[in-house]
Amino acid sequence: MTAKLYDLELSGNCYKARLLCALLGVDLEIVPVDFLAGEHRQPPLSDLNPFAEIPVFVDGDIVLRDSQAILVYIARKWGGERWLPDDAAGLARVTEWLVTAANEIARGPNDARLHDKFGYDLDVALARKKAARILGLLEARLSAHHWLALGRPTVADIACMPYVALSAEGGVPLDDYPAIRAWIARIRELPGFIGMPGI
Numbered sequence: 001m002t003a004k005l006y007d008l009e010l011s012g013n014c015y016k017a018r019l020l021c022a023l024l025g026v027d028l029e030i031v032p033v034d035f036l037a038g039e040h041r042q043p044p045l046s047d048l049n050p051f052a053e054i055p056v057f058v059d060g061d062i063v064l065r066d067s068q069a070i071l072v073y074i075a076r077k078w079g080g081e082r083w084l085p086d087d088a089a090g091l092a093r094v095t096e097w098l099v100t101a102a103n104e105i106a107r108g109p110n111d112a113r114l115h116d117k118f119g120y121d122l123d124v125a126l127a128r129k130k131a132a133r134i135l136g137l138l139e140a141r142l143s144a145h146h147w148l149a150l151g152r153p154t155v156a157d158i159a160c161m162p163y164v165a166l167s168a169e170g171g172v173p174l175d176d177y178p179a180i181r182a183w184i185a186r187i188r189e190l191p192g193f194i195g196m197p198g199i
Contacts, residue, residue, distance in 0.1 A: 004029045006045060006056040010117075011035075012110065012162030013067035014055040015196040020071055020158050022194040024078045068098045071155040083155050093149040097156035101163075104134040110163040112170025124171070131172045135180065138164065142179035146186060153190060161187050165199045 003021070007014045007030050021028040033039050033054050041052045049056045049065040056063065057070040059077075064070050075084035085091050108130035114120040115127065138160070141148060149156035165184050167174055174181055187193065 002027045002029045003059040006031045008035045016067045017070045023192045075155045094156045097148045101159035108134045109167040139177045142183045
């Protein structure tokens, strides 16, 4: 049975799932969601995810919301230890960055993009301040390491890359972050890589 992703092409969170499936060669049925019409807030989608958000990932009887949880499932089922380590330390290091994607990156570069590109009413100055902070931390990490969590690409990199790569769409260009740009380039060179608008 083919896994199914309820998807919005311009969503970095949806893209994370599409990208990891492409890298792992997972057959994925893409179901476009009319986000502007509020399709995600109505049945059957609201029945699948009462949080009324996308992506929603369906694999047989398994229904998952939240892009980080979806990445964990895809990696564990199809990617194995290489993408989501089994050992306690490795798993914890990956989880640190999954949480960073859901917090600092979401409230920084992602929020700034939501304001500039989609007109969300939020404190864009605060979002850009948070973006500058997390981009500085990422630049420092990636100046010393090729990958975020371990010495190889993991779901940590897939979780964090999209909204960082899209930072310019929120008024936060990456010109001053050469290590981040090199990291994005390394991800783009992975076999099976697919892009999205803006990446």
